[in-house]
Amino acid sequence: MPKQGIKSLGMVLAVAWPILVFVSHEHIGSWPLLIAGSALLAWRMPQARYLAMVMAASLLTLGGLGHAELGMRAYPVTVNAIMLSIFMASLCKGMPIVERLARLREPDLPPAGVRYTRRVTWAWCGFFTANGAIACWTALYADLAVWSLYNGVISYVLIALMFAGEWLIRRRFRSRLS
Incomplete structure (x- = not known):
């Protein structure tokens, strides 16, 4: 399989992980899924x-x-x-993650854009904190169906809403700068 195909497969597995667990847990048990999930985690996070x-x-x-x-x-x-x-480390040292991404499209980012991207990076830190806390609660207290629903569907909807909300705010921000 070509390298890009392997990366795509890894992305699909990572995104679908909670649903795969829900569907297969009863048939194969926790240990095989734990081992596979741990391997997936180590493999999918090269950064x-x-x-x-x-x-x-x-x-x-x-x-x-x-x-x-x-x-x-x-x-x-x-x-x-x-x-x-x-994301937090990028705020403490070097260029924040969102600024790096913004500079791919706009290498000469104005100072207001730099401040904005720093705030967006902080917003993502807040998101990962809240989402991680809810994921932790579902891991500890919810049944497998609720855990799968939140971590396999709802959290991705929330990520999409975060992206959409930031995109709308960025459009307003850029129009004010013009």
Whole structure:
């Protein structure tokens, strides 16, 4: 399989993970899913490989301590924690993630744009914190159907709403600058 095909497969598996767990958990159990999810986590996060591997090891440790299902369900929590770490680190050192993305389209970003992208990066940090907290609650307290619904559907709708809301705000912001 070509490299791009492997990347696409990884993306599909990562996005569909909660639904795959819901559909297959009854048939294969927690351990195989925990191992597969941990491998997927370590593989799909190249921008934070070390942190992803530590998180994957933490999930496996949960399983080793007798909590394989919790380790399996904690996958979305760890993804949010890694994304929060990446975005937060970019605010502390170097150029914020959103500014880097904005400069791909507009290399000479004005100072107001730099301030705006910093605020958007902070907003994503807030999103990953809230989404991770809800994912954690569903992992600990919700049944598998609710966990799958939130982490496999609702969280993606919320991500889309976050993108759409930021896009609308950015349009207003840019029109004021013009």
